[in-house]
Amino acid sequence: MSKTNPGRFFEDYTVGEVIAHAVPRTVGAGERALYHALYPARHALYSSDAFAQSCGLASSPLDDLIAFHTVFGKTVPDISLNALANLGYAEGRWLAPVWPGDTLRSTSEVIGLKQNSNGKSGVVWVRTRGTNQHGEAVLEYVRWVMVRKRDVEAPAPETVIPKLASALTPDQLVIPEGLDFSSYDFALAGEPHRWGDYAVGEVIDHVDGVTIEEAEHMLATRLWQNTAKVHFDSTAREGGRLIYGGHVISMARALSFNGLANAQIIVGLNGGAHANPCAAGDTVRAWSEVLDRAETPVPGIGALRLRLVATKGGAAGALRDGDGRYLPEVLLDLDYWALIPM
Template identity: 80%
Template sequence: MSKTNPGRFFEDYHIGQVIRHAVPRTVAEGERALYHALYPARHALYSSDEFAARSGLEGSPLDDLIAFHVVFGKTVPDISLNAIANLGYAEGRWLRPVWPGDTLRSESEVIGLRQNSNGKSGVVWVRTRGLNQVDEVVLKYVRWVMVRKRDADASPPDAVVPQLAGAVAADDLVVPEGLSFADYDFELAGEPHRWGDYAVGEKINHVDGCTVEEAEHMLATRLWQNTAKVHFDATNREDGRRLIYGGHVISMARALSFNGLANAQMIVALNAGAHANPCFSGDTLRAWSEVLDKAETDAPGVGAIRLRLVATKGDSADFVLKGEDGKYDPQVLLDLDYWALMPI
């Protein structure tokens, strides 16, 4: 009897199935240091205990995307080990900050299944929750992934495609307890632009670029314990190239967006996301953002801003997203729709 696990294939999933993912992980300042070494991340709330304390928090929490990567990475052996592609995200909400010393674990529920027309693969939708050591949900989101079938002749399941919200409602955003931007230091944060300075429809070219290297991508996937074969095994693809983990592109684009959005301090919701085209080592990432919506919150001096973040390996100054056919431009790598908190 084999003691190794080849991972789940499409026919191994069923609606309502709940998977508790191994292995819980305690995160600490080491994760913060490595995250800031991998990405040019400079948002002040996640860089300085003093800045965070001035903003009403007990100290600097770990970057919101550290929580995302850790929770996501736990799910890979059960959800996307045999994936062809990670297709999208929806209904993501950050519910509590993650602090150094917290222990995170993940669990997912299968909420949708649909076999592809080629009969060789199918799409699996899961709702994932990340929980801390006292079983508080810190993060939850839906994602869908294309997974290979073990047996192309296996009978397909009845198709169930979940109806997902187009965006998290502003009223459902969770502002961390105690957060206040009433005494916000714009000079130390890096830019003077506040919530009121941004207009819906405005587009921002983040100017800077960063070339993705194989070494940093492999360090990232190991750090987040993401074991998907397409990221690790160069023989897994016919072209012999390892696919850059989509979360690596998200974090790089978010870090590049500091130039123009330095005061978009905390990500609190993930409305939608698509990895539009594959990213490979040697690609140079640039980014631009579009302001989609704005909302006030009940927290002192805190506003919410909804942003579309686009990562591209082309010119970010032309703001190209899709062609006339409605398909993503070949240079677009990421299309991410999220809510962030910003001083009013």
């Protein structure tokens, strides 16, 4: 009997099944240093203990997306090792900061299944929760993935498509305990723009671009312990390795600093799609659209709902063609909530 694990295929999932993912991960200052080496991340609250302390926190937590990538990476061997594509996200919430020294682990519940019409693959929906060493939830989200079938003759499961909210409501957003922007230093943060300076419908061109290199995306994939074959095995996908979608998310979020430097903390993930594949050599640019604004229960802290779009070029604000399909240069369409001083 083989001791190795080929990963799960579509017919191996059952709605209602809860999967405890292996290999807890202790994260620390090393992850922050590597994250800031991989991406031009400059948000002050994640760069400086002193700045974070001026905002009411004990020290600088690890970047929100470090938590996301770490929790996500734990799920890959069980959810997307044999995936053809990661299709989307919904109902994501950051529930507590992740601090250097925390140990993260992940569990996922299968909440939906639908076989594709070609009978060769199907879509799996999971709700994943990341917890720390105290059993406290730090992150939860839904994602859906297209997964190969092992046996095309295997019968299709009953179709279950979960009902997911189109967006989180402001009252669902969790404000980190102690966060206080009353002494916020806009000069140190890098820009003067407050919550009230942004208008719904405003489009912000983040100007800068970064070319994705083969070495860096391979380093990122290994850093997050993401073992999906299409990301690290050049023979697993026609056309070469596919850039991990989270790598594009982090790159676009880092680029958004130019125009959104004070959108310090990601607290909600309403939805997201990896519109087109990204490959080494592509130059990633980004633009954002302000979708909504909301006050929070904490005085001085507002929330912006933002559409973050990563592209391989093209005009800011251009997203779909006349038939409603994503333009070929669009890589990422992400809808999220961020906290910003009022």
